């Protein structure tokens with residue numbers, strides 16, 4: 001099928017979040033891990049390419065997203081979506097703006113929108129300020145993120161240093177007046193030379209208005225939730241026809257494992273809740289740097305196949321800071337990511353077939369290590385976190401890639417219960 005919407009996500013949890021939300025419509029969504037090396041085949045109306053470029057230097061992120069764009073264009077897409085985090089995670093030298101400008105240039109368009117709001121997960125935007133629950137972003141636990149600490153809540157201020165062209169706002173009062181008022185505001189801003197428009201959204205109704213107003217823009221950018229209404233809107237426009245596709249779950253072997261490299265406040269609660277009943281092993285970047293991974297690998301190898309072990313590096317902000325001071329931010333992250341990646345391979349080789357993975361960068365490392373190229377989207381466990389299915393080393397496996405802050409405290413057991421373990 002010709003692709004209608006081509007999506008590029010800056011990390012793997014973000015990509016599965018987006019694919020899950022688009023998939024709520026019932027339309028087929030393909031989730032590709034990295035830009036495929038071969039020309040498009042078996043394409044779906046909605047194609048999502050997962051990259052691992054959230055913390056990459058802008059030049060590298062631009063090169064990777066442009067390659068993804070060109071593959072998606074070959075697949076027939078004429079509308080595109082650049083997906084970043086609902087907490088707008090980016091480093092000081094952030095690449096959200098540079099990527100958007102490069103994609104806009106390739107698509108020959110002079111305006112795009114920015115809407116990371118995700119009301120079901122408590123992210124809302126008012127007067128250009130992003131809130132996490134009731135807290136401004138910079139006062140939320142995101143201020144302590146190990147790789148992308150967010151110390152400003154104002155999206156225009158965060159974005160402006162990342163772009164060459166001017167940034168503006170379409171505020172909630174405008175969105176509340178409906179999609180035509182929003183289209184007219186966007187046109188006025190375009191007349192003033194505003195290329196990058198942050199749009200306020202507090203509810204799913206706001207997101208519907210925004211999606212309706214912007215559905216024919218060559219490029220939209222945001223969190224997953226503003227893309228969610230697009231399939232139904234395209235169906236109303238006659239671009240795609242209704243589908244009756246049902247999700248199928250492959251028959252899987254029983255063994256499971258939980259791997260967590262996320263240090264978000266919600267993941268810390270999830271790890272604490274699961275550790276009350278699970279057999280656990282805590283990784284420390286400092287111990288890994290000094291002694292290597294063998295002890296953890298031996299521990300995993302000696303677990304009963306029926307037990308569901310949890311291996312985690314998840315730690316409180318102070319412990320993370322200590323490790324980063326000794327090893328450097330990048331090195332501390334890399335040590336943990338490559339340890340969890342190796343342990344995922346071991347788990348698969350021991351016959352474990354269900355993987356609950358917490359953390360975006362962590363998921364990227366695990367999925368790459370398992371040599372996966374494509375994921376099929378299954379049922380959602382929590383908003384923005386579906387089960388996904390694929391093959392690794394000739395075996396059917398299930399993976400759920402949990403964004404740091406998503407899911408309830410009971411997420412790990414919720415996930416396993418959903419697959420009937």
Ligand SMILES: Nc1ncnc2c1ncn2[C@@H]1O[C@H](COP(=O)(O)OP(=O)(O)O)[C@@H](O)[C@H]1O
Pocket residue numbers: 013145146147261262263264267284285313314315319320321323324332333334335336337358359360361362363402403404405
């Ligand atoms: N104890 C720790 N000390 C330092 N860095 C850590 C520790 N545990 C995990 N990390 C790193 O923190 C980063 C967490 O990012 P990520 O996996 O994207 O989680 P999230 O989804 O919460 O953003 C990863 O690079 C991970 O390797």
Ligand SMILES: O=C(O)[C@@H](O)C(=O)COP(=O)(O)O
Pocket residue numbers: 011013014015017018084085086087223224359360361384402403404405
């Ligand atoms: O939009 C979101 O919040 C997620 O889809 C996402 O990108 C989360 O990234 P991580 O918190 O790094 O898992």
